[in-house]
Amino acid sequence: MTDAVSTATRPGRPAISGVVRRLPEYLMIWVPLLFSAAHLVSFSLWTIWISFTPSTLVPVSGWVGLRNYTAVMASRNWQIAFDNLLLFGSAFVLLSLVTGLVLAILLDQRIRGENVLRSIFLYPLAVSFVVTGTVWSWLLNPGIGIQKLVHDLGWTSFRFDWLVNRDMAIWTIVIAAIWQSSGFAMALFLAGLRSVDADIIKAAQIDGAGPIRIYRRVILPTLWPITITVVVVQLQFAISAFDLVRALTNGGPGIATQLPALVVYDLMFQRGLLGRGAAAAVLMLLILLAVLLPYAAWRYFRRATHA
Amino acid sequence: MRDRTFAPSRILIYLVVSLIAAAYLAPLAVVVLNSLRTNEEIAQASMIGWPKQWAWSNYAAAWSGFCVAETCAGIRPYMLNSALVTIPATIISTMLGAIAGYAVSLWRFRGDSWIYGIVTLGLFLPQQMRLLPWTIVLRDIGLINTLAGLVLIHTIQGLSFTTLFCRNYYVAIPHELIRAARIDGAGFFRIFWRIILPLSSPILIVTVIWQFTHIWNEFLYGVTFTTGQQQPVTAALIALSAAIADIPQHGVQSAAVIIAALPTLLIYLLGGRYFVRGLTAGAVK
Numbered sequence: 367m368t369d370a371v372s373t374a375t376r377p378g379r380p381a382i383s384g385v386v387r388r389l390p391e392y393l394m395i396w397v398p399l400l401f402s403a404a405h406l407v408s409f410s411l412w413t414i415w416i417s418f419t420p421s422t423l424v425p426v427s428g429w430v431g432l433r434n435y436t437a438v439m440a441s442r443n444w445q446i447a448f449d450n451l452l453l454f455g456s457a458f459v460l461l462s463l464v465t466g467l468v469l470a471i472l473l474d475q476r477i478r479g480e481n482v483l484r485s486i487f488l489y490p491l492a493v494s495f496v497v498t499g500t501v502w503s504w505l506l507n508p509g510i511g512i513q514k515l516v517h518d519l520g521w522t523s524f525r526f527d528w529l530v531n532r533d534m535a536i537w538t539i540v541i542a543a544i545w546q547s548s549g550f551a552m553a554l555f556l557a558g559l560r561s562v563d564a565d566i567i568k569a570a571q572i573d574g575a576g577p578i579r580i581y582r583r584v585i586l587p588t589l590w591p592i593t594i595t596v597v598v599v600q601l602q603f604a605i606s607a608f609d610l611v612r613a614l615t616n617g618g619p620g621i622a623t624q625l626p627a628l629v630v631y632d633l634m635f636q637r638g639l640l641g642r643g644a645a646a647a648v649l650m651l652l653i654l655l656a657v658l659l660p661y662a663a664w665r666y667f668r669r670a671t672h673a
Numbered sequence: 674m675r676d677r678t679f680a681p682s683r684i685l686i687y688l689v690v691s692l693i694a695a696a697y698l699a700p701l702a703v704v705v706l707n708s709l710r711t712n713e714e715i716a717q718a719s720m721i722g723w724p725k726q727w728a729w730s731n732y733a734a735a736w737s738g739f740c741v742a743e744t745c746a747g748i749r750p751y752m753l754n755s756a757l758v759t760i761p762a763t764i765i766s767t768m769l770g771a772i773a774g775y776a777v778s779l780w781r782f783r784g785d786s787w788i789y790g791i792v793t794l795g796l797f798l799p800q801q802m803r804l805l806p807w808t809i810v811l812r813d814i815g816l817i818n819t820l821a822g823l824v825l826i827h828t829i830q831g832l833s834f835t836t837l838f839c840r841n842y843y844v845a846i847p848h849e850l851i852r853a854a855r856i857d858g859a860g861f862f863r864i865f866w867r868i869i870l871p872l873s874s875p876i877l878i879v880t881v882i883w884q885f886t887h888i889w890n891e892f893l894y895g896v897t898f899t900t901g902q903q904q905p906v907t908a909a910l911i912a913l914s915a916a917i918a919d920i921p922q923h924g925v926q927s928a929a930v931i932i933a934a935l936p937t938l939l940i941y942l943l944g945g946r947y948f949v950r951g952l953t954a955g956a957v958k
Contacts, residue, residue, distance in 0.1 A: 391861035395776040398769040402832040403791040406798055409806040416805055425809065472690050475683070485945055486694045489701075492941035492948065494890030496907040497934045500914060501700045504707075504720045504923065514719035545697065553949055606799045609892040613911060627893075630801045635897060640805060647801040658797055 410651075417644035425640055434645035443632070444646065447624040450536050451653070454625065455604040458543045459597055465544060466551020466596065467589075471581065473552070474559045484556070488549040495546065499613025502542040503529065506614075532622040535615055539607075539623060542614055547603065551596045558592040559585060591668070598661045605654050626650045707927035708732065715923045728924055735928035740916070748929045750902060751909035755889055756936075757820050758905055762827035763884040767877060769828070770835020775869050777836065778843040779851045780861060789840065795833030800893050803830075811898060818899050826898070827888045834887075835880050838954055842876035843869065875947070882944050883951035886937045906933045 385392075420430045438444050469487055473480055490498060505511040508527040516524040528534035562585050570580050608627035615623040617632075630650060634643030703721050708731050710724045737747035744750075776782065777789045807826060808817070816822030846869070854864045895905040904912065910933055914926060941948050 388861070394772050394861075395780070395782065398832055399773050399777075399788050399792055399836070402795060402829055402836075403788050405803070405806075405829055406791060406795050406833075409803045410798060412806045413802045413804075425805070469690075469693065472686055472693075475686055477683075477686060477690065483690060483694055485942075486697050488945070488949060488952075489938065489941055490697065491952065492886055492937045493934050494892065494907050494937070496890070496892050496910050497930055498700075500910060500926075500930055501704050505700060505703065507720075510715070510720045510921075510923070512719075512721065515721045518719060545700070549697075550952060554953060557953060602797070606801070608800075609907070612892070613914075627799075627801060630804075631893075631897075634804060644805060647799070647804070650799050650801055654797065654799060 413644045413647055416640055417648050419641050421640040421644070423638040423640070430641065434641040435649070438629075438633070438642050438646045438649065441629075443621055443624055443629050444626070444649075446621055447626045447629045450623060450625055451605065454536055454539055454543075454607070455601055457537070457540045458604055459600045461540065462544045462548040462551050462600055463593065463596060465548040466553075467555050469548070469552040470555035470559055473556055484553075487552050490546045491549055493546070495607075495609035496613045498542055498546045499610045502538065502545070503614050506538050506541070529615065530619055532619055535619060535623045539611055539614055542610060543604070543607070546610070547600065550599070554592050554596055555589060558589045562588055594661070594664065598657060601657045602654065605650060605657070626653070704927045704930055707923055708735075708931050710924050712922045712924045716921070720923060731924045731928040732932070734922075734925045735932055739913070739922065739925055739929075744902065748906060748909060748913075748932055751904055751906040752932065754820055754899075754903060755905040755907070755933075758823045758827065758895075759885055759888045762824045762831060762888050763881055765824070766828045766831030766835050766884055767880045770832055770837075770880060771839045771870075771873060771877065772865065773832065773836040774839025774841075774843050775865055776861075778840045779846060779848065779869070780864075789836070792833050793837050795830060796837065804893075804897055807894070807898065818903050820899075820903060822898055823894060823905070826894055827884075827891070831884050831888070834883060838880045838883070838951070839873070839876055841954065842873070846872060878944060879947045879951045879954065882940055882947050885940060886948070889937050 416425050417434055418429055418431065419426055420428045420433075473483060477483070506526070506529040508514065508525075508530060511526075511529075513524060513526040516526070528538050566584055567580060570584050575583065606627055607625055608631065611617065611623060611625050611628060617624045617628050626646065627650065630643055630646045632643075633639045633646055637643075706722065706724060707715060707720055709727050709729065710722065711726065711728045711731075714725055714728075715722075735748055737749050739745065739747055773792075777785050811817040811822045811826075816825060850868060851864060854868055859867065889905075890907060891905070892907040892911075896908040896911065899905070899908065910929065913929060917926070
């Protein structure tokens with residue numbers, strides 16, 4: 367197409383000068399895209415390669431098979447991180463779905479000040495996880511936060527010490543994560559609610575269906591594709607969560623709130639075990655693929671059946 | 674169900690919505706109030722309270738007074754670092770993304786869908802998979818522990834998002850427009866400047882806001898590839914709370930947190946609509 371037009375409009379020009387003349391555009395098109403694509407492919411392969419080498423402080427060549435993987439998976443650090451990820455991932459995704467859906471339905475009731483309210487529910491998304499984590503670490507710190515406030519008000523037996531409680535600390539991350547990103551679920555759900563065909567709703571109303579019935583039978587069933595998207599995006603965040611945990615609990619108390627991303631960082635840059643760190647990173651990628659590949663297959667299937 | 678009456682159920686809705694809104698605002702309110710209380714006052718009571726005396730000096734101390742590690746210059750140098758990384762990386766990645774998105778969607782060239790497919794994989798690939806290679810590459814090209822290194826990383830990584838945003842916007846532009854311009858002899862850049870760019874302001878605003886927010890808020894690369902005086906503000910905040918864990922100065926720390934969050938919050942307040950559009954565009958992919 368490109369060549370057809372240019373030769374048609376400028377007959378007789380030698381091809382080579384065309385290439386030279388169009389060099390800037392080739393460079394502008396190809397160089398950034400190639401850099402981006404090349405770094406994605408080569409860096410992934412590079413990390414995968416390191417994960418099979420005996421690298422410690424510096425990358426070295428050599429082959430240790432799956433030894434780094436078995437070492438990582440046998441470590442308590444990783445096991446706790448993986449269990450935490452399952453708990454954090456499911457609790458966070460479920461609760462932020464519910465919160466987001468409730469907020470979206472409430473905002474969909476034609477209430478006054480909808481724009482202001484929507485901005486309030488979404489502003490945490492503009493703030494960094496470091497800030498969110500820091501602020502919540504103050505609020506949830508029993509010595510200076512909510513527990514202290516309630517004590518000062520006179521209820522001295524009140525306890526809210528999840529941040530320093532090994533069994534409950536992971537829930538503080540759930541709380542902060544929901545506060546930060548349930549607005550995202552709300553925004554997508556609200557867009558979904560607004561795109562429901564008004565005629566269908568009107569027809570249901572004429573049939574005598576009440577608002578709750580209409581939501582349950584007519585509106586909510588149309589939201590499931592959005593729900594899946596929200597779940598996948600939130601899971602993606604949960605799997606690679608790092609900043610928030612680093613600022614809120616830093617994996618503590620002890621290693622009670624360890625998550626995969628923290629294990630990777632710890633192995634690579636604090637213990638200087640590059641091979642194992644790379645293996646942990648690849649494991650993270652595999653967990654992510656376990657979520658993304660079914661999603662991609664579903665999207666592909668849906669597009670194929672709808673087209 | 675969508676009519677404006679003042680039945681009890683509507684009062685209940687307003688009540689619930691206001692309570693939830695208060696819960697979302699509370700952490701911000703707490704930090705703002707704390708940033709205006711003296712360290713001593715917070716130490717005696719809790720983090721949650723109304724200032725007895727307004728300690729505006731916290732902001733001065735946070736901006737240019739307190740010490741992280743051995744240097745006592747406040748948060749200012751780190752804010753500057755963040756700005757020097759975020760602004761160039763945002764501008765360059767947006768410009769390159771606009772050109773790439775235009776090339777992929779309207780100009781078309783051999784292999785474009787392949788390379789575009791690979792580039793968009795960057796939306797999903799965890800940062801952890803790129804940490805070691807970036808460390809090695811930055812060291813080899815002498816950009817480790819420099820702001821230029823961070824600009825390079827964020828530009829290349831950001832291309833995945835900026836190309837996607839722009840490409841998805843440009844596919845809606847009718848091809849006939851481009852075809853006609855080409856028949857008139859207009860080239861790649863001429864069409865971009867004269868036709869595409871004037872149509873692009875909505876998507877460029879979305880992209881700039883998205884990139885700025887993400888790069889400003891980014892932490893992992895900042896803390897991995899820079900140390901000490903070269904760190905962006907997110908990494909400095911963590912270093913700050915570690916440095917003064919022994920003698921907490923929560924008033925000053927709160928002021929520092931507010932200052933660090935201010936740029937992205939302001940952008941959100943000014944361009945909230947575009948921010949949300951980027952959010953949903955990034956999600957639907």
